[in-house]
Amino acid sequence: MATDHAPPPPPAADENPLRILLPQVLPALVVGVVASLLFLGIEALAEELEGVLWHDLPDALGIGDYSSLWIISMLTAAGIAVGLVIWKFPGHAGPDPASEGLGGAPLAPGIVPGLLLASTLSLALGVSLGPENPIIASNVALAYWLGRKAAPAVPGAFWISLASAATIGALFGTPVAAALVLSEALTGMPGRGSLWDRLFAPLVAAGAGAMTTQLLAEPSFDVGLPPLTDPGWGDLLAAMVIASAAALFGLGACYLFPYAHTVFRRLRHPMLMLPLGGLVLGLLGAIGGQLTLFKGLEQVKELTSSVGSWSSGELAKMAVIKLLALLVAASCGFRGGRIFPAVFIGAAFGLLAQALVPEVHPAVAVSSAVLGVLLATTRQGWISLFVGAALAASPSVLALLCLASLPAWLIVTGRPQLQLDHQGHALH
Incomplete structure (x- = not known):
């Protein structure tokens, strides 16, 4: 950005x-x-x-x-x-x-x-x-x-x-x-x-x-995650691994972005690009369910209100569907921003990691995954740290995120961004 x-x-x-x-x-x-x-x-x-x-x-x-x-x-x-x-x-x-x-x-x-x-x-x-x-x-x-x-x-x-x-x-x-x-x-x-x-x-x-x-x-980024009160070495390792994995996951959309954009631009007219994009988004929404619709912030709160009740398959499906939905919506010409959908993608990815390894604290999993996805899709380091920490609503998480951002940033820096130049080529 x-x-x-x-x-x-x-x-x-x-x-x-x-x-x-x-x-x-x-x-x-x-x-x-x-x-x-x-x-x-x-x-x-x-x-x-x-x-x-x-x-x-x-x-x-x-x-x-x-x-x-x-x-x-x-x-x-x-x-x-x-x-x-x-x-x-x-x-x-x-x-x-x-x-x-x-x-x-x-x-x-x-x-x-x-x-x-x-x-x-x-x-x-x-x-x-x-x-x-x-x-x-x-x-x-x-x-x-x-x-x-x-x-x-x-x-x-x-x-x-x-x-x-x-x-x-x-x-x-x-x-x-x-x-x-x-x-x-x-x-x-x-x-x-x-x-x-x-x-x-x-x-x-x-x-x-x-x-x-x-x-x-009265807006709030508090999504109701249990607070992290006494972080340890295990939490730091989890944060670094999850943030890095989430960054790689988010980079997938960045690499696909120029190709998806080219496909829609070949249709040339907005009355062809947008309706087709809307149909694809509708099919994705029908597969992913109602939580994968809209900008994503309220849906994140619903997602995190039931930690432990989602299966790993459900969480993986929502993360993938939302990532594809963001890719399609950004490629076909819909007007909107990418931060809030990326937050949902990161939250679903983090809860997936927590479902696979229940020992990981939910606040660590969600905040570090949101950090990784935002770093990949926005390249805004401060905003990524701020949003990740705000979701956890726990000061103890901030130190973990600062360290977790280092390997995640090494993964995304110099890679394609979720933004193109005016010739349709990926920015790096």
Whole structure:
């Protein structure tokens, strides 16, 4: 995922930092709140539409919830609906998502309605993608456009950094994730002043976005795993082995991505690519069951609420099906992010490892597997560590994950990413 934008340059050595930083507070707060409200609005709309299409409508028709026929019908309908949006809306709902990361150059504001509609339909109709990429792209586009109109003298990178940080804070319910992502983006970039001076306004925006989300929606990454209170050498070995195995598993999708993308691109028209992709997703969903549908976070909580009740065969099937669903959804043109589906894949993989070796602590298994899959599919080290630790909700796990990330990173670094360049070739 790309984070190729940076906050504005720090103040010169002879300038008072307060005179530079204080005027940034108000725009950062405004961008943070608005970014969170847009995210929450799209989430709420998608949830309402999901309730109608997946519960009210099948009940009215006398069809069981999540029957195979209904899953196939809804995912095919998702392909048709999103295909129409991409075909007919101005800007075609943004560029090909296969070549877009978590960020990038601002889109034209006229593209935003189509992108948000395509993302909402994907979320509501069960496509295995999350909201992060479209929401970040939309908030960046709007903040950049409005910010440049309101204050033309302010560098455009300032508004990009505020919108990116605010949306990441809103998505994860904490500004910590935004700080970690931005610290990666700032590494090696020229500029004077402390890192905290450069992060000041983005962190204000991230904090405002996170607090708005917390106050209105109370998000939580706690999936109810039993806490790890006294980690030992066995836990460290398990974490390193599981993280490495999960990274290899996630790399499978990265290696297949260019080929799957090429197959769908040969169809050329969105009304062929998206409906076919939706049909394939429907067939996968019918095989994998309802937990393998949608973005994945709520499904992770359901999966981990019954540790020990899933057979190893069931968990392996869900991990494979969700990985294939993410691959297909990202290849055929559905608009959405890949972090949340990757979290489900990692959780299912970790529970599979725990089912095969019951001595492994569930928190170690799930958090280290999520770490490995995220490293493979995102190449965002800080985000991978943060999400893995947040799922375990246990400070003791963080030290294990830091060490487990080392062999996993050696496995994925330099390998194909789950992102392509504009010629359709894998990024490394």
